[in-house]
Amino acid sequence: DLTPDLARAFDLEVSRGAVITQVEARSPAEHAGLRAGDVLVGLNRREVRSLDDLRSAAQATRGSALLLNIQRGSSAFFLMLQ
Helix, strand or coil: CCCHHHHHHCCCCCCCCEECCCCCCCCHHHHHCCCCCCEEEEECCEECCCHHHHHHHHHHCCCCCEEEEEEECCEEEEEEEC
8 A cells, every 4th residue: 555654665645556566577567568666556447445445456357458548647547557
């Protein structure tokens, strides 16, 4: 979960979501461009306010492609993971 300490550490401008703290080398996430400090604020058009929200949204989409809504600093963008 995004905490005030993590927001300061990664210089984030959002107040809720699931912070990516590590990206495994050569993983689909790395190939898609995710990096530590990105905040996942949406998954498959469902809002993600916490890690629990992320887990619920991910379970509902098992086996499907994932549309990630990412906040990076002051920029927001979407990524598709297969």
